[in-house]
Each structure stands twice: as structure tokens, then as C-alpha cells.
Amino acid sequence: ITKEQQALVKSIVDAYNRHQIPQDMTKKLLQEQYSAEENFLLLTEMATSQVQVLVEFTKNIPGFLSLDCEDQIALLKGSAVEAMFLRSAQVLSKRMPNGYTEVLKERVRNSGMSEEFMTPMFNFYKSIDELQMVQEEQALLTAVTILTPDRPYVKDYQAVERLQETMLVVLRKLCVLQHPQDPQYFARLLGRLTELRTLNHYHAEMLTSWRMNDQKFTPLLCELWDVQ
Numbered sequence: 001i002t003k004e005q006q007a008l009v010k011s012i013v014d015a016y017n018r019h020q021i022p023q024d025m026t027k028k029l030l031q032e033q034y035s036a037e038e039n040f041l042l043l044t045e046m047a048t049s050q051v052q053v054l055v056e057f058t059k060n061i062p063g064f065l066s067l068d069c070e071d072q073i074a075l076l077k078g079s080a081v082e083a084m085f086l087r088s089a090q091v092l093s094k095r096m097p098n099g100y101t102e103v104l105k106e107r108v109r110n111s112g113m114s115e116e117f118m119t120p121m122f123n124f125y126k127s128i129d130e131l132q133m134v135q136e137e138q139a140l141l142t143a144v145t146i147l148t149p150d151r152p153y154v155k156d157y158q159a160v161e162r163l164q165e166t167m168l169v170v171l172r173k174l175c176v177l178q179h180p181q182d183p184q185y186f187a188r189l190l191g192r193l194t195e196l197r198t199l200n201h202y203h204a205e206m207l208t209s210w211r212m213n214d215q216k217f218t219p220l221l222c223e224l225w226d227v228q
């Protein structure tokens with residue numbers, strides 16, 4: 001890894017760690033007993049906070065702010081769900097010994113999220129947990145997800161692709177260094193990104209089913225997902 005690449009990793013990891021969802025939120029989600037209504041409000045708070053954290057992290061990705069402004073918005077809107085699931089998978093799997101996953105499942109289930117979205121979501125959490133990523137890998141994988149060039153409405157595809165390529169080159173080297181015994185590790189990481197894309201579909205259905213029950217989202221989430 002070159003000096004320059006080391007600096008890149010350091011700035012991305014610092015940004016990733018600087019912007020975390022407040023610990024007390026996950027604790028609240030796991031501790032007190034809530035009604036479905038209160039549960040949904042907690043998830044709304046969690047999602048809104050995750051989006052704010054995502055925006056701050058993205059602004060610190062070297063080169064992102066030099067992209068076309070409209071493309072910056074297109075990348076954020078196109079990757080928010082994936083980045084949110086990736087971040088929550090990394091946070092929950094790290095902070096929650098196994099017993100807790102059941103509690104989270106319970107909370108999310110009785111927030112009105114139907115079973116059909118829970119399964120793929122928790123399968124994804126499990127597959128992320130199995131990778132046991134180090135924080136450099138987590139931060140870079142999130143940056144790679146955000147810098148996906150084929151999002152809707154992206155104009156300068158090449159500029160985004162170049163940035164993503166830079167991240168992928170570094171991530172690949174890190175994986176080889178970090179997991180010498182597992183030459184397929186980098187490929188498995190990228191395989192998670194494919195699984196992540198399928199969650200976009202489930203998330204859209206999730207939002208629709210919540211809206212059916214007249215649940216209210218925050219203005220930030222409405223703007224991000226063009227709802228209401």
C-alpha cells in the first residue's frame with residue numbers, strides 16, 4: 001500500500017468512526033418495552049440519524065465534493081438504503097451478542113414491518129457478521145457502495161467510476177493483507193454488495209406497507225425517498 005493510499009484509508013476510517021449513530025439509540029431499541037407505535041418512532045429516529053451520519057461520512061470521501069453537485073445528490077439518494085443496511089449490519093453485529101438479535105427482531109417485527117422483509121434483512125446481517133470485517137474494510141466497503149456509478153440520474157458516470165476504482169484498488173490490497181489465508185475474501189466482500197442491492201426492493205415495499213398504515217416519516221426521509 002502506497003503512502004497516498006494509506007492516507008486515503010486513514011481519512012475514510014476517521015470519517016467513518018467520527019460519524020456514528022448515537023449508542024443510546026441502539027440501546028433504547030434493545031432495552032425498554034415499547035408499543036408498536038413507539039417502536040416505529042424509534043426506527044424512524046434510527047433511520048433519520050443514519051441518513052444524517054451517511055451524509056457527513058460521504059462528504060469526507062476524498063474526491064466526492066469535487067463531483068458535479070447533482071451527481072452528489074444522485075449518489076446519496078441512490079445509495080442511502082444500501083449504506084443504511086450496511087452500517088446497521090456492521091453496528092448491530094458488532095455491538096450485539098447473539099441473544100440481542102432476537103430482541104431486535106422482536107422490536108422491528110412489532111413496529112409493523114412484515115415478516116417477508118425481516119428474513120432477507122436478518123440474513124444479510126448474518127452474512128455481514130460472518131465476514132468479521134475490520135473497520136478499514138467496513139469504511140471502504142461503504143465508500144464503494146456510495147460511489148456506485150450506475151445509480152439513477154448520474155450524469156458523469158466516468159468520474160464516479162474513477163473514484164470507486166480508487167477505493168476498490170485499496171480495499172483489494174487491504175483484504176489480501178488482512179486475510180492472507182482467504183484469497184477469496186475480497187470477492188466475498190463484493191458479493192455482499194450484490195446481496196445489498198436486493199434489499200433496495202424490500203425496503204421500498206417496507207416503506208409502502210408502513211405508509212399503508214398511515215405511519216409518518218420525517219421530512220429528511222420523505223425527501224430522500226421521494227415519498228409523501
Ligand SMILES: CC1(C)[C@H]2CC[C@]1(C)[C@H](OC(=O)c1ccc(O)cc1)C2
Nearest residue numbers: 043044046047084085088216217221
Ligand atoms: C435497521 C434498519 C436499516 C431497518 C430497520 C430500521 C432501519 C434503520 C431501517 O428503517 C427504515 O428504513 C425506516 C424508514 C422510515 C421510517 O419511518 C422508519 C424506519 C430499516
